[in-house]
Amino acid sequence: MATVNLDAFKGIIVAMYACYDQNGDIHQEGVKQLVRHYINKGVKGLYVGGSSGEGMLQTTEERKLVLEAVMEVAGDLTIIAHVGAPSTRESVELAQHAESVGAHAISAVPSIYYRLSPNSVESHWQAMIDSTALPFIIYHIPQTTGFHLSKSLLTKMAAQDKVIGVKISSESTYELQQFKEAGGDHFLVLNGPDEQYLAGRSIGADGGIGGTYGVMPELFLKIEACYRNGQMDEARAWQYKVNEIINELLSYPSLYGACKAILRHQGVDCGEARLPLLPVERKDDDRISVLAGKIQQYVNQACESTVEA
Template identity: 65%
Template structure:
């Protein structure tokens, strides 16, 4: 295993949102402005085309368009991990090759969804992606949405390959996270997925995190990570609790992503509404979201 993977990839990654125009089409200019928004916040990089980015609701051409805009804007400034998971293996392979062509740093994928696939089928699906490029590959484990739970046995087999460098652990068990780290070994990356337990994930061995709510408060997660690294756990715990209060309020809206995108719009970063069937924000939500946005910005300002 390449011993440089930890230093190259460990850290805080924003799971980047989609960016559409008023007609709901991918808007490359808005994608670029959104990517630029995160430069200078302290994050390590961007995770493009995942759940928060609505990759599964976009065509292959749209996913390429998004990534091309991101790379045109922040290549060399932020580390870019591209989610290439798709239902059809051949589409994922094509997205892998495209990611390599435009200079992405790594690719990542969930299992194919809808069909209840065997472990062998999922392993073959991922292996075809791994073999399609020379890019590092990061497994994305999110059983609550895919219906597939990564086993230590499968992880162990895959982690023996040099280009399989880590796993994004979005399952809710920090015990499983710790076991994945133990299975992969010291130099195998584990990213915490659930934003509300970032600190717990780091304590249990995660090397960083990838999350959707980071997109409206990246500075808070960067500070949380710094407090953990400095051993200031009581202060880190207090900050995690404040972050969780924000997340709880966000989850009270019909669409988490719609709420986050709306708040970015209040800050001058327009990204459009989420794509149906994800729900948009209704007019009656505007006042409470403006208040939440102010609370987040005040918390960020207080931490500087």
């Protein structure tokens, strides 16, 4: 494997949403429109096919269609392809496809449904790692997979040159710090919980990958800029605004349905979330409109303060 530029994976990486047409099929043109939307927002990269991308609700072929569309228009974006699937065979197939279309890294959760031993999870990930020359980023999200990555297994995996980092979506910043310590200075730790982006950065995260970034990337970019400039009070104020938005998004039956409804107000139609993820109900259209307006108000404030600075 060639030397990896770790800086390409630091900063704000949007966990990209799935895009469907009116029949609920993958809409490649919609995917391309969404990618261009994020390019215009100035984010560092995209995480494709993860939780926000509804990868576990799509077939292997559908996931390939999404990534192919992304890569056609990605330009200078860093693209991380989530290739985790229930079976190791599917995961390896997706990993090799990601390499073939030019993704910059692959990432995966443990296999879902079955409660697996650490040895099983290690074997599952190792098969993906060995199947390509791409760098690999562990995805640790125990609240959905049921598997809790131990510090000892992380340390063992991180000893491999291809394993360049971990996306940590557990809610403990202590665990994030421990993973950073275990991996060392040249091992990426990427914050998962959007509501604690600043906390994660403060304790050692190199950046973040998040789903709600997708409806307000400017606000996460603002937090990051303030953090880098040492403006911690301002960074906290923007994190509080972000958390206000997240709290409202979480009041809907499905976070992803709500985020897609917000995106429609922003001029990008990704279709509805795939069932069993629920869409926003018609009775909540007015409430979504108000929330979209609040996000735009905060975005305007963030842009104005950037100009003043």
